[in-house]
Amino acid sequence: MEADKLKVAVLHSLKWVVAGKVLTQVFRWVMTFWVIRLLTPEDYGLVAMADVLLSFLMLIVGALFSPAIVQSKHIDNLTLSRLFGGVLLVHSSVFLLQYFSADLVASYYNADAVADILKVNAWCFLILAFNVIPQALLTRQMQFKKISIISALSNITAAVTTLLMALNDYGYWSIVIGEVLSITLKTILVIAVNPVLLFPRFDLSAASEYLKFGGIVVVHGIIFYIFTHVDVFIAGRYLSAAEVGLFALSLQFALMPQKKLLPLLKQIAFPAFSKIQDNTSKLAWYVEKVQRLSFTLTIPIFWGLASVVDLAIPIILGEKWIDAIYPCIIILFMMPLRFSDELFFPALKSQRKVGHLIVNTLIATTALTISLLLLVGYGALGLALAWLVSFPCVYTINVTRNCNALNVSLKAVGVCLIKPIVCGGVMVATIFSMKLVIGNVSICNMFLQIGIGALTYVLTSFLFNRKSLKELIFLFKR
Template identity: 50%
Template sequence: MTQDNLKQQVLHSIKWVALGKAATQLIRWIITFWVIRLLTPEDYGEVAMADVLFGFFTLMLGSFITPSIIQAKELSTHTLKKLFGAIILVYCTFFIVQLSLADAVGRYYQSSNVADILSLNAWCFLILIFQVIPAALMYREMDFKKLAIITAIATVFATLVTLALALMGYGFWSIIWGEIVLVVVKTVLVFAVKPLWLLPDFKLKPILPMIKFGGLLTLNAILFYVFLHMDIMIAGRILSPMEVGLFAVGLQFALMPQKKILPLLRQVAFPAFSKIQDNKARVNHYILKAQRLSFLATVPIFWGLASVVDVVIPLILGEKWVGAVMPAMIVLFIMPLRFSDELFNPAIKGIGNARHMLINALISIPILFVGIVAFSDMGAIGIAIAWAVSYPLIYVVVVGRNCGLFNITIKQFLKSMLPPISAGILMLVFVFAAKQAFTGINITSLIVQVAAGGIVYVLTLFFVHKASIKELKSLLKTT
């Protein structure tokens, strides 16, 4: 595949993934808010408690086989049969484990409903057996248009089922059945579009390298889960529920842009890097290009939001959440680094080096742990400061290792980040200057501050690093 063909395929894929998410997200939000009005906090509490185990198992399984299929250089029918055998064994094991743990988890939460929910949604693992390989092959082929359409149809249908059951008075069961319907419909549609009739082969020795790769990614996913949730785990034992709530809301606010953008890029980037894994020069070229575009986009988004969050949070969430402003602001300033760090992972997976990602996680966890323990007695702001102090150190170490893995020099990498960071600093100066002239928490003040920051950022790049503006314009035209 030529460089131009790959570029066109990546941009085409991003467009369809973005369109699919945008189309379904709006409908889902509208119906979800409607369902929330119909159900009670207790209903959502029951679902949330059950989802701790089910969500964790789903996370582990998502990293087990699918990445191995996407990353593999060649896939024969014999290999797929053995992978199908492995999927049956693993997913059936998780089905049995969740059924076995359902009552114990229910007793822990003192809720028989939690046990009943886990006993029911465990059946999703048996349904997913028939989705894994066809869906992974579609990702491998970067057939994101069909995947986006399938996801949109399944999501809308499942959301409507949830709403109908909620209107009929089924309470929390409306959410659970909606999730099951989503899995069933998506599995049926994926199999219809990419039918794959295979008899399983349980002789797994020939695919042990693929299983090992998936196992390392699963272990990395578990460590990353711990890394991301360690702040709440520790803070929940030390701080008051109010302080934890303020930090959690502030963090959720800070993560909103990343949760919408990064999964979209990872979904497309991993199969793209897998296709060119043997061409190190092209891999390095696209890594540096992705990092340049990352900083160009994330610095104005995250730093811009940080500069106006003192207006945005009270306007959207109300005055009672003012205590979340400072935690959100602090975390937002390090988000471009976190985005840049995570953007390396598709390339690392694409060349099949899961061990490198695992070591990165093992380095990151203790550094953040020390920071959280050191600052947690300062409340919600202290946990945010822990991130602000610890994460730049993690970033320097991890990104240094990543650049070494791909033979990228520090000078090359710094060239990607310095122009947008310089423009971002000047943007912040003008936004805070605008705050002095337009005080108060209102829409007018917010519009003036956003406009001032955006204009200054673009003009600074235009005069200091015009190539950045040209690269962005070229990307938008191609998309």
């Protein structure tokens, strides 16, 4: 009975996640692509370099308190008040740290504009301090309808503001101010929807258990952050802002589907897995199903986009971004593995196996750093090749460790990968065969290739991967 209730809650939450994304992402993508056409590779390079520190600190404050609140079976107002006191102390400290280290970071990159960006972005931490607890409680209660609506309103407002500023020649400030506005509006709306009246208490002794779990999550978050940002950190030192911008754009374009979908799926999966954390057999069953559906869904998305990105980038973003095509293709072909790897995180965290995640991420970070240092001299293309060389090896090691830790069949996960790869390979071959016949760059040609590719994948999946295809269709019909 509890399992049925959980299934209904997960499906209901997923509906609101998908609905919120469908309503906002088409609009946001149009706005984003329009902004990219207006800005330069240098603009994106400066924002990407500043984002290395900002994202690092955001990850720390985001992982310290929220996961502990969501994962906890019982939590009272006194503990929440003490946690709120901790939130205020941590966020204020991080604000001061970023503000006063901005000049030092700028000197590392030899780019004064980076300091200005960081000093403005630093104010986000003070704003977010009032978002943490009401947002975590909404997530804990699986109130994803409210979360989706809030996210949609704030994201759309920020996207419009960013575009208007870009049209008025504000350059990289368009992105910076848009992000600050998004965080501010999201905080205001979360408080309005879920007002939590707490007076901060600066005694964390009773909340130490929650902070201990959050602290371990932070350690993993720091290492994972290094893993996901070491490329720009190394590139910013050895390459020009324009070259960093080309790679950052390639990465942003390739990660766009993942950045919009994966965080929300993990947001749903973590509280869902936490509710069945004591039922290891059911948790393993869900993990296998999630991986099966992940490959069935992500291979056509990422490989399909890789097959048409040679048309999409010049048409959507403009000729000045042509050099981003090959790095983007390389990253896109690797993305289904990265998506699959991160989908193990919620299940492992629900079992408090954060130490296991730390080891996984250390393996990945070491392999990627070595590859980057060897290939950074080849510019944006070399950075993309570093990912392609290192990550498949890392994935093989980590998925084996994950399956052992969760009592999941490694063979079952391997089978999940084979059929979508076959169907995706047929799709890619079909699209590239079309390019030999119709090679001109045009919108009609791009949509024709997308349509034929999608049809090819669905038909081959119907023949070779029918079970997973039916599961996906059933999931979105519920």
